[in-house]
Amino acid sequence: MRSFAIGDVGLSIKNVCNGFNSPLIYSGPGLGVGFEYLDTDYDKSMLYAGINVGAAILSPLPAISDSSAFVGMFNADVRFSYHSVVYRNGDGFSVYVGGVAITEAQVRNNSVMSNSATDVNAAISLSPSAGLTYKRERLAIRWLVDIPVISVLLVPPYTGGLPINEDLDIYLASLGSYQRFTSDFSFTLFMKNGNGFKFGYKYNYLNVNRKERLTMGGNMVSAGFVFNLSKPSR
Amino acid sequence: MNKRITLILLVCLLMFTSCELMFMDYESGTDPFLNFNSMWQQINDKYSFFEYKNIDWDSVYNVYYPKLSKDMSEEALFSVLAATLNTLCDGHTNLFAPFNLSRNWDWHLNYPANFNMEVVKRHYLGKDCYITGPFMHNEIDGVGYVYYSSFSDVPADEDLNFILDKYKNSKGLIFDVRNNGGGYIRSVETIGSHFLPRAEEKEYGYYVMKNGQGRDDFSEKIPLKVKSVISSKASDKDVEQVVYTGKIMLLTNRNCYSATNFFTLFMSTLDNVTIIGDNTGGGGGIPSDYQLPNGWTYRFSSSITYSLDNVNIEGGIVPDVKVSIASIDMLANRDSIIEMALFMLKK
Numbered sequence: 001m002r003s004f005a006i007g008d009v010g011l012s013i014k015n016v017c018n019g020f021n022s023p024l025i026y027s028g029p030g031l032g033v034g035f036e037y038l039d040t041d042y043d044k045s046m047l048y049a050g051i052n053v054g055a056a057i058l059s060p061l062p063a064i065s066d067s068s069a070f071v072g073m074f075n076a077d078v079r080f081s082y083h084s085v086v087y088r089n090g091d092g093f094s095v096y097v098g099g100v101a102i103t104e105a106q107v108r109n110n111s112v113m114s115n116s117a118t119d120v121n122a123a124i125s126l127s128p129s130a131g132l133t134y135k136r137e138r139l140a141i142r143w144l145v146d147i148p149v150i151s152v153l154l155v156p157p158y159t160g161g162l163p164i165n166e167d168l169d170i171y172l173a174s175l176g177s178y179q180r181f182t183s184d185f186s187f188t189l190f191m192k193n194g195n196g197f198k199f200g201y202k203y204n205y206l207n208v209n210r211k212e213r214l215t216m217g218g219n220m221v222s223a224g225f226v227f228n229l230s231k232p233s234r
Numbered sequence: 235m236n237k238r239i240t241l242i243l244l245v246c247l248l249m250f251t252s253c254e255l256m257f258m259d260y261e262s263g264t265d266p267f268l269n270f271n272s273m274w275q276q277i278n279d280k281y282s283f284f285e286y287k288n289i290d291w292d293s294v295y296n297v298y299y300p301k302l303s304k305d306m307s308e309e310a311l312f313s314v315l316a317a318t319l320n321t322l323c324d325g326h327t328n329l330f331a332p333f334n335l336s337r338n339w340d341w342h343l344n345y346p347a348n349f350n351m352e353v354v355k356r357h358y359l360g361k362d363c364y365i366t367g368p369f370m371h372n373e374i375d376g377v378g379y380v381y382y383s384s385f386s387d388v389p390a391d392e393d394l395n396f397i398l399d400k401y402k403n404s405k406g407l408i409f410d411v412r413n414n415g416g417g418y419i420r421s422v423e424t425i426g427s428h429f430l431p432r433a434e435e436k437e438y439g440y441y442v443m444k445n446g447q448g449r450d451d452f453s454e455k456i457p458l459k460v461k462s463v464i465s466s467k468a469s470d471k472d473v474e475q476v477v478y479t480g481k482i483m484l485l486t487n488r489n490c491y492s493a494t495n496f497f498t499l500f501m502s503t504l505d506n507v508t509i510i511g512d513n514t515g516g517g518g519g520i521p522s523d524y525q526l527p528n529g530w531t532y533r534f535s536s537s538i539t540y541s542l543d544n545v546n547i548e549g550g551i552v553p554d555v556k557v558s559i560a561s562i563d564m565l566a567n568r569d570s571i572i573e574m575a576l577f578m579l580k581k
Binding site: 015017019021022023024025060061062069110112113114115116117157205207213215216217 | 253254255257258259260261262272330445453520521522523524525526527529531533
């Protein structure tokens with residue numbers, strides 16, 4: 001079993017269409033940082049815990065006449081996952097299946113709104129997940145995909161179009177009203193001492209269909225350092 | 235094998251890039267018909283006063299939709315959209331474009347002003363008046379006079395502590411909110427909290443939010459409350475906050491709107507307050523904001539506010555003592571409403 005602590009920073013492009021106050025797509029760049037813990041033997045199982053936070057500034061797509069409009073967005077998520085190997089071949093290629101528990105929250109603020117400017121959503125979800133890894137002595141490639149099937153959602157009641165007027169609604173959501181998809185691809189180049197450099201690409205899709213429809217997607221490329229926490233083998 | 239796996243992975247990754255755009259229900263563009271329909275539909279679903287104002291929104295569509303044309307200028311489109319909004323006769327409806335702001339000011343421009351700031355400054359506040367936070371104030375014949383011009387200028391408790399402490403031994407307080415077009419409800423709560431005795435919480439009305447597409451789809455009653463700035467837990471020694479429970483004359487005119495209307499509603503529930511002047515202009519709906527496909531923003535009322543007696547305050551609040559500034563007083567640079575308030579406090 002080998003344990004790693006990973007810190008990475010990323011650049012993202014996000015797209016948001018927030019039906020409660022605007023029919024426009026907002027798009028723009030963002031920044032993110034992540035801290036992760038990974039425990040894996042590449043043969044049997046993979047345990048992962050991570051926290052990611054990010055912020056983005058989005059402007060209408062395509063550009064409209066009122067150029068002052070923008071959406072500031074902040075997001076955070078905490079993920080915990082466990083995967084087991086279900087297939088492995090002699091070339092270092094493994095297939096994993098497992099589950100992910102995710103807690104996430106997002107806050108958005110539209111610069112040209114007043115009473116309806118701020119919108120929030122949060123969710124606690126359980127997802128089945130599947131992944132592929134390819135491991136060589138100095139290289140590890142990983143691709144994980146997860147889709148929540150059951151979630152507890154916190155969203156505004158959107159009474160009168162005002163997002164935050166009363167307490168947030170809390171309800172149990174299934175795939176019909178809440179869709180989320182995450183694809184997380186990374187490859188890690190290891191040095192002799194077991195530390196390494198990680199490069200990743202993550203895609204997120206989110207759709208909350210509750211009175212008003214929110215659709216969001218984000219693409220992030222990231223780079224980070226991998227610290228080998230395991231004792232050197234003798 | 236390695237190359238094949240890498241290729242499959244890369245293809246899969248590229249497949250997901252920005253595919254969310256395919257699933258988004260967006261409307262973007264400058265087409266006048268698209269923009270008109272977007273605005274008309276949002277208002278149709280979410281405006282709160284159709285019944286109260288007896289507005290036939292379908293007929294509004296039939297009147298204004300034919301005025302659109304494919305090649306009309308932005309300014310012409312703005313005029314049609316603004317005219318459509320103005321059929322709601324609501325001071326909380328506005329259309330914001332980079333080159334203009336539509337508004338309905340009938341609620342005060344159709345009535346006498348009953349206020350002249352120059353007269354107030356020169357003949358009542360005087361050159362030596364205090365300016366404490368957003369308030370201008372001075373003592374007039376043993377009475378404290380406070381002018382507050384906008385609920386968007388957020389007051390601090392310290393401002394109110396200073397003012398109310400200064401006039402605590404006066405014959406009474408005149409609180410003038412004429413020409414105050416509104417602002418933040420939290421400013422109402424901050425000021426109101428200094429007019430309630432220790433530990434008192436006052437419910438002064440309630441509102442309902444539009445929460446469905448039907449004309450009668452509204453939320454449950456949501457109470458409007460103000461709580462004294464001095465809580466029950468604070469010991470006398472610790473209390474630094476000042477509350478004023480003496481006689482208060484609240485001065486209003488038709489240019490009191492929105493949050494000022496809410497404040498007047500709150501003050502009307504206090505036994506020590508007399509409202510003097512003209513009706514408030516109204517504005518009992520909380521406006522919510524939306525965006526058009528061309529990026530312009532607009533807003534309209536999405537709630538209804540009622541007094542404790544179930545009176546809809548959209549049309550304004552009637553004062554206890556109705557006074558207008560008389561022509562002869564205008565010529566003499568006198569403010570009849572302030573004079574009446576002074577008379578009532580000194581008698």
